[in-house]
Amino acid sequence: MTDLPPPLFSTGRRQAQRARATGDDIIAPLVAESLIDRLAMVTRRFARVLLIAPPTHPLAAALGPPAETMAHADDIGAVQAGRADFDLIVWAAGLEVIDDVPGALVRTRQMLAPDGLMIGALVGDGSFPLLRRLLVGEGMRAIPRMHPQIDLKTFGNLLQRTGFALPVCDVEQTVLRYRSWRTIAHDLRAAGLAGQLSAAPPPLVRAELAALEAGFAAACADDGRADEVLRLIFFTAWAPHPDQPQPARRGSGKNSLADALRAIAPLSNE
Secondary structure, three states: OOOOOOOOEOHHHHHHHHHOOOOOOOHHHHHHHHHHHHHHOOOOOOOEEEEEOOOOOOHHHHHOOOOOEEEEEOOHHHOOOOOOOEEEEEEOOOHHHOOOHHHHHHHHHHHEEEEEEEEEEEEEOOOOHHHHHHHOOOOOOOOOOOOOOEOHHHHHHHHHHOOOEEEEEEEEEEEEEEOOHHHHHHHHHHOOOOOOEOOOOOOOOHHHHHHHHHHHHHHOOOOOOEEEEEEEEEEEEEOOOOOOOOOOOOOOOOOOHHHHHHHHHHHHHO
């Protein structure tokens, strides 16, 4: 029997962090606003809706009244559901701290009715680069302290591999300005994105705290603030259905790419 690798994330630490949440999550409103805008462009009515996010997420109130059935769960693993239970699943938080992302996506697809929609967001690669750089900089022990991140291409491929149809992914980038690295860490905790690794790192020692302060000060502009970056990956994907648009069969095109490029080449010299 093959030994399974140890889990990357700790369920107990995730629950403890959520219990300590202060309700000042700055990421949740950004996610909610964008997902509401994206759902407004879908000309479909979804009667059975599942929201995967903490109960305090702004989307909980926004999604409730239009749906005939509204379910809510902090985590996909907590949903006791069978196949084809939902027309819409909104995954607004937590996907980036799951050990088995492909398995979670498969389960989500199985819970969607045919032609049902999954839409959501996660904190993607390239987010919080300043804090990441400071935590591995001079004077810091080589200890993992921040979560690994999923990149756009990998997540798009995962949606295809796990059986979703018509997947679409894009990134929205926001620049945040901070006066202290401690405020960045606070915002990560408030968003449920800190302190969930199974291998809990030891507390920072005095020399490391001094190194963080010095590194952050060096990154600040004249106004005493430093730029930090948040990259949110937004995604939509559908449960397969025969009536959905299908991609053209490979090799069925009548015109070659080379001919098309030759046709537009003179325009580039104008």
